[in-house]
Amino acid sequence: MHPHHPDTTSPLRHGRRILTQMVAVAALAFALVAGSVAAAPASITTSAAASAPTARSAADTCPAQILKSGKLTDVYESYYKYAYKKIKGTKKYRKAVVKAKRKLMVSCTRSCVRTKTKTVKRYKYKTVVRKGKKVKVRTGKPKSVKVTVPVYKSVKKTVTVKKGNRIVKVKKKVKAYTYEKCKTSGDSAAGSPVKVTMLDGSYALLDFGAFQRQAPISGTLTGLIPGGYKLNQDNQINLTRGNLTLGRTNVFIDDDCHGGQVSAAIRTGTPTNVNLDPTRQSISTLTAAGGVTATAYTKIQLPLELRNDDDGCDQPYITTGFTEFTQTFFLKGKIGKGTGLAKLTLTSPPDPLDVQACLSPGSPTSPCNNSALIIPLPIIVSTNLLVSIKVG
Known part of the structure; x- marks a missing residue:
């Protein structure tokens, strides 16, 4: 083979060809989705835009x-x-x-009054009669005590x-x-610990315009009810940590393998993590009337798995590094009779999500290693979660 002629059968050359095809597929999807978002019914686009400021305003204020x-x-x-x-x-x-x-309503991110400890002198008093009147007088030496003051x-x-x-x-x-920011701990004196578990049947609905996919969701979140759980009152849950995962989901499907066998050309990778954003305070409220509202600020880490063109039908998928982007979910539901907090449904309305998709081969637990192969892929996402809430 001539040294100046590239080897068109080399793995690198073949990989570039596959990635070029993947970019073309994703670009086509981008065009389809962009068109569907632009042509979305007014009831979805206008209502979401109109209600967002009100929802954010209510969600970002909590009782001090x-x-x-x-x-x-x-x-x-x-x-x-x-x-x-x-x-x-x-x-x-x-x-x-x-x-x-x-x-008193304040920002949810800083809703606890700052306090400090100082030493004060405390005296003992006794009541005596002077000139026919009862008066209190100090007795003994003062005692130094530490008190907490705002x-x-x-x-x-x-x-x-x-x-x-x-x-x-x-x-x-x-x-x-x-x-x-409120200090969170498992100490029952400071509050009641809360655990939120995703039950089987929880999913995110991914709407690409031309088609939809259901991505299963699993995992747990933990938090604290400041001051402890109160019966027949509204209870605020400060969600502090946890991890949700998105199950492997076929995104682009075709029948190019073996003359008609249906398989995924692109699917979500493992693990796809949905973590709480540590820079913002996610809040959930259990109302005295039995309603449940939640605002979850999340960071999503999404790797992909790519089929290696038609030659990869029987081969392992190519994994990519993950991309990270943020999304805020506004969820609501109602506690049902008979099931209580053991099983309730929380839903969030359709909302645009600007997904950043990495098409560069890499480890799914490492960031995407080639920014030139990160493409935007807008979709509309909503959620339907079956959850169990355990207090204490």
């Missing part, structure tokens, strides 16, 4: 918690509101300004105040709590 007597409890704030009060001795009502209390800061903010029979807004300097 403060540590008291070794237990996290909700923080309440006072505010003014209008109410109608009955005029004494008549059947008439008048509009009045009244004071009320409500839970950390405050002075901020200028808009607050509501009462002026006569009106509520007005004014800007003033106030003393406010400072916040930090």
Whole structure:
């Protein structure tokens, strides 16, 4: 063979040809999906866009918690509101300004009041009678004790105040709590540990426009209910760790093998991990009315498995390195009668997902080693999860 003529039968040359074909297949899929997303019904695109800010706003605020007597409890704030009060001795009502209390809502990522420990002197007192009056006087030496106190800061903010029979807004300097990320542990005094397990039948629906695939989901998530589980009240679950895996799923299927045998040209690799994003706080809420809502911020690590063209029909698939991208899932469900938390369904609505697909051969547990062979592959994803929630 002439030294200046490349060996067209070499494995490297053959591999490049296969990858070129895979890029062409993926590019075709990209065009199909992009068209389907552009032509998606208005009920999907507009409703998802309209509801997202509201869902995010509700999901990103949680009741503030403060540590008291070794237990996290909700923080309440006072505010003014209008109410109608009955005029004494008549059947008439008048509009009045009244004071009320409500839970203080803050960012879920930093929802615990920052505290510090300081030493104070405590005295013992006794009651004595002086000049015919009972008074308390100190006895003995003071005792030094350590107490936990909140950390405050002075901020200028808009607050509501009462002026006569009106509520007005004014800007003033106030003393406010400072916040930090809630400390999570298995200590029942700090909260109730929670374990969420995916049951058989859980899946993600991947909509490529021209076709759909169901990808099975398994794994567990763990978290904590700050302050402990409360009966007949809303309970917030701070999800802290865990790992979900996506089962191997055929993506592009053809009948090119052995004159009509159906097989996958591209399928998802193993392991495909769906991890909680450690930089954001994923929150789930069990409502007193039996509803369940959850916001899960995830990082997805996706490797692929590629069939080695028509020659690879009976050969092992080529594995690729993984690509990593983020996705936020907004889930909701309702606790059913008879099953309770042992088995409930959580679903998330269809939402665009910008998948980054690696077509470069490599280890599925290592990042993609060739950025030039990473292509975008937009799909629409929704989930249907069967879960078991164990508290304590």
